[in-house]
Structures are given as structure tokens and as C-alpha cells.
Amino acid sequence: xxxxxxxxxxxxxxxxxxxxxxxxxxxxxxxxxxxxxxxxxxxxxxxxxxxxxxxxxxxxxxxxxxxxxxxxxxxxxxxxxxxxxxxxxxxxxxxxxxxxxxxxxxxxxxxxxxxxxxxxxxxxxxxxxxxxxxxxxxxxxxxxxxxxxxxxxxxxxxxxxxxxxxxxxxxxxxxxxxxxxxxxxxxxxxxxxxxxxxxxxxxxxxxxxxxxxxxxxxxxxxxxxxxxxxxxxxxxxxxxxxxx
Amino acid sequence: xxxxxxxxxxxxxxxxxxxxxxxxxxxxxxxxxxxxxxxxxxxxxxxxxxxxxxxxxxxxxxxxxxxxxxxxxxxxxxxxxxxxxxxxxxxxxxxxxxxxxxxxxxxxxxxxxxxxxxxxxxxxxxxxxxxxxxxxxxxxxxxxxxxxxxxxxxxxxxxxxxxxxxxxxxxxxxxxxxxxxxxxxxxxxxxxxxxxxxxxxxxxxxxxxxxxxxxxx
Numbered sequence: 001x002x003x004x005x006x007x008x009x010x011x012x013x014x015x016x017x018x019x020x021x022x023x024x025x026x027x028x029x030x031x032x033x034x035x036x037x038x039x040x041x042x043x044x045x046x047x048x049x050x051x052x053x054x055x056x057x058x059x060x061x062x063x064x065x066x067x068x069x070x071x072x073x074x075x076x077x078x079x080x081x082x083x084x085x086x087x088x089x090x091x092x093x094x095x096x097x098x099x100x101x102x103x104x105x106x107x108x109x110x111x112x113x114x115x116x117x118x119x120x121x122x123x124x125x126x127x128x129x130x131x132x133x134x135x136x137x138x139x140x141x142x143x144x145x146x147x148x149x150x151x152x153x154x155x156x157x158x159x160x161x162x163x164x165x166x167x168x169x170x171x172x173x174x175x176x177x178x179x180x181x182x183x184x185x186x187x188x189x190x191x192x193x194x195x196x197x198x199x200x201x202x203x204x205x206x207x208x209x210x211x212x213x214x215x216x217x218x219x220x221x222x223x224x225x226x227x228x229x230x231x232x233x234x235x236x237x238x239x240x241x242x243x244x
Numbered sequence: 245x246x247x248x249x250x251x252x253x254x255x256x257x258x259x260x261x262x263x264x265x266x267x268x269x270x271x272x273x274x275x276x277x278x279x280x281x282x283x284x285x286x287x288x289x290x291x292x293x294x295x296x297x298x299x300x301x302x303x304x305x306x307x308x309x310x311x312x313x314x315x316x317x318x319x320x321x322x323x324x325x326x327x328x329x330x331x332x333x334x335x336x337x338x339x340x341x342x343x344x345x346x347x348x349x350x351x352x353x354x355x356x357x358x359x360x361x362x363x364x365x366x367x368x369x370x371x372x373x374x375x376x377x378x379x380x381x382x383x384x385x386x387x388x389x390x391x392x393x394x395x396x397x398x399x400x401x402x403x404x405x406x407x408x409x410x411x412x413x414x415x416x417x418x419x420x421x422x423x424x425x426x427x428x429x430x431x432x433x434x435x436x437x438x439x440x441x442x443x444x445x446x447x448x449x450x451x452x453x454x455x456x457x458x459x460x461x
Binding site: 051052053073077078080081083084085087089091092093094095104105108109150153154157 | 357359360362363364365366367368369370371373377378381382385
């Protein structure tokens with residue numbers, strides 16, 4: 001079985017500043033990976049490279065067996081049908097109801113009929129615990145609810161992989177739990193998840209593998225439980241607050 | 245000498261006002277179409293396309309409309325194109341309007357947060373779908389008040405077409421003044437007519453702005 005994501009020698013710079021200094025990473029189907037690290041370590045950039053939101057200078061990313069990340073628009077469109085992304089700032093479309101936010105891409109990209117798309121949207125909203133919010137506008141929803149709609153919207157494209165970019169960082173503390181519960185249920189259902197997160201307890205509980213990024217490189221990686229209990233490098237130990 | 249009654253003056257000005265309105269509509273529709281095409285060109289044309297269109301905007305914003313009218317009127321003739329005052333005025337005002345509208349609209353597109361583009365991209369929408377279903381609906385809301393406001397500028401700008409001999413409201417005013425020797429009365433009416441066209445639009449722009457403000461808070 002080919003890996004869900006295979007990244008080889010990925011390098012990315014913003015001007016003179018090299019953010020990713022050669023990343024090699026293979027993600028197996030069904031794996032739940034948490035990426036942690038200080039801000040500026042390149043973890044969000046890595047995630048954004050995987051669905052082509054950021055271009056990169058050299059290296060190779062292959063997704064879902066045969067989709068290569070490149071700059072050709074058609075190839076990118078095909079790729080993005082395999083990779084869903086959820087953002088820190090939700091990015092719901094403010095002029096559309098929750099239901100229509102979810103239906104938009106399936107209708108346009110997958111050419112789904114209106115009834116089928118609506119049915120799917122209802123089912124997804126139920127799955128994220130918002131069955132009664134189909135007609136709600138984004139501004140009428142709390143941050144946690146908006147993020148759950150955003151998850152449903154990404155799922156509507158039936159992606160093979162879901163990228164989560166600090167999806168709880170913009171939420172009030174009391175709303176973090178409801179979003180994480182949805183993500184955890186996805187992990188249990190076998191979704192391949194790659195998440196950049198600052199929620200260490202959550203990362204430890206849900207992820208199979210932990211990747212610690214430091215200065216543009218994968219500094220340490222391995223089974224989550226192992227890394228959390230006995231990190232090998234000084235930097236990860238420092239990051240986890242084990243030494244001061 | 246023929247005696248002009250007030251009604252004669254008003255009637256003649258009303259006739260001419262139709263041409264002011266016609267010229268405004270042509271300028272606005274033509275300028276809107278060209279301006280939108282330029283807007284798309286700026287979005288997809290890369291750095292060189294953006295620079296080229298930016299230069300076009302600067303050119304029209306940095307020169308008086310009066311010069312643009314002269315250049316259109318005499319320039320077209322120089323190239324052997326048989327031009328009328330109407331054609332030259334329509335052309336100059338269309339280009340002038342397109343430069344301003346494309347700049348106004350560019351700002352409105354830029355006001356839509358980057359995350360909206362990114363969310364639409366990550367859902368595999370094509371560029372035209374991103375624009376049509378996600379970005380434009382949000383940008384149009386922001387763009388409506390300044391666009392309507394600019395229409396007022398265009399209507400007043402048509403007065404300059406009188407210098408190349410196009411008979412619209414201002415030119416008609418001058419001609420009637422020359423016949424009646426009552427400049428204050430005639431130009432007073434001319435001003436009133438412009439006001440009657442522009443004021444409702446200004447009110448409209450203000451209401452739209454207030455509505456937009458209310459919707460955002």
C-alpha cells in the first residue's frame with residue numbers, strides 16, 4: 001500500500017530565509033500525526049506545502065499514491081480533492097449559510113446534484129453535532145461551532161487526508177473541547193490526520209506519531225507515547241517543559 | 245431677437261440633459277465592463293500584467309479629464325478615424341471611468357481576507373469559481389457604496405464634453421446663454437439639473453454605506 005503522503009528532501013524559503021531545510025516524511029494511511037514545535041519552526045509551512053498553498057523550491061511531495069504537488073493548476077485541483085484542510089481562523093464563507101458552505105465544493109467540483117449535496121451536508125452537520133444549524137449564518141455561530149462547520153465542509157469533499165493547522169488556537173478555552181472531540185472521532189474512524197497543534201495532552205492521547213520540528217527540520221519523531229515520556233533530544237525536552 | 249420664456253429655457257435644457265444621462269450611462273457601462281476586464285487582468289496577469297494595468301490607472305488618474313477628451317477627439321481624427329464629438333466623449337469617459345473603477349474594485353477585492361481565497365483553494369475550486377462564488381459576493385458588498393459614489397463624478401465629468409462641442413447639458417446652457425443673455429438664470433437651471441441627477445445617487449450611496457456598516461457590526 002503506498003503511503004498517504006511521501007515527502008522527500010523538501011526545501012522552502014521565504015526570500016533569504018529558509019523555513020524548511022530538507023524534510024523527509026512518510027505518512028501511512030490511517031496514521032494520526034501531531035506536529036509540534038516552537039512558532040517559526042516551519043510546521044504550518046510544511047502543512048501548507050502539502051496541499052499547494054505554499055510553493056517550494058526543491059524536493060517532492062506525493063499524496064495518496066500518485067498526486068504530485070506541483071504548480072500546474074489542474075494538477076493542484078486534482079490533488080486538493082484528496083487533501084482537506086482546516087484553518088486556525090475557520091475561514092467559513094460569511095455570505096453563505098453553514099449548509100451552503102458545506103455544499104459549495106461538492107456541487108461545483110464533484111458536480112453533485114442539489115438534493116444529494118444537501119443530504120450530505122445534513123449528515124455531516126449531524127456528525128459534528130450541529131444538526132440544527134444548516135440555515136445558520138457563520139456570524140450567528142460560536143467559534144467552536146464555526147470550526148466544526150469548517151471540519152464538515154472539508155469532509156464533504158471526502159478527502160483521503162485531513163490537514164489541521166492549529167485549529168483550536170483561535171478559540172476560547174471552553175470551546176476547544178468540542179472541536180477536539182470531533183477530530184478525535186475522525187481519528188477513531190481511521191482518517192489520516194496531520195495536525196499542527198499546541199494542545200499537548202490532546203496530541204499525546206490521539207496521535208500515533210509525534211513529529212517535533214526545530215529550525216526547519218524534523219528534529220525528533222517517533223511514537224507519541226514514547227516521545228512524550230522519554231524525549232531523546234534536549235530541544236524536545238525543553239519544549240515539553242521537562243528541563244528549565 | 246427671439247424672446248425666450250423660462251419654459252423655453254427649461255425645455256431646451258431638458259432635451260440636452262438626456263444626452264448628459266446617455267453619455268453617463270455609456271461611460272458607466274463601458275467603463276464598468278473595461279474596468280472589470282482590467283480587474284481580472286490584474287488578478288491573473290502576474291507581476292507584469294499588474295504593472296501594466298497599474299500604469300494605465302496612473303495615466304488616467306494623473307491627467308485631467310479635459311486633456312483626455314481633447315486627445316480622444318483630435319487623436320482619433322489624426323489616425324484618420326472619422327470621429328464625432330459623441331464618439332470621442334464616450335471613448336474618453338469610458339477609459340477614464342474604467343481606470344477609476346478598476347482601482348476602486350481592486351481595493352475591494354483586497355479587502356476580502358486572504359483566508360477566504362485559501363479556504364476556497366483548499367476545497368479544490370478553480371480560480372474562476374473562487375472568484376465567482378467566494379470572493380466577488382463579499383467584494384461586491386464592499387464595492388457598492390464607492391461605486392455609486394463614483395457615478396456622481398462621472399455625471400459631473402460629462403460636463404467637460406461640452407468643450408469638444410458635444411451638446412449636453414452644459415453646452416446647451418452656454419448656447420442658450422448666448423441667445424438670451426441671462427447667464428445666471430440659465431446656469432442656475434443647469435446646476436439644478438445636475439443636482440437633481442447627482443443628489444439621489446449620493447443619498448443612495450450613503451444609505452448603502454450605512455447598510456453595509458450595520459451588516460458588519
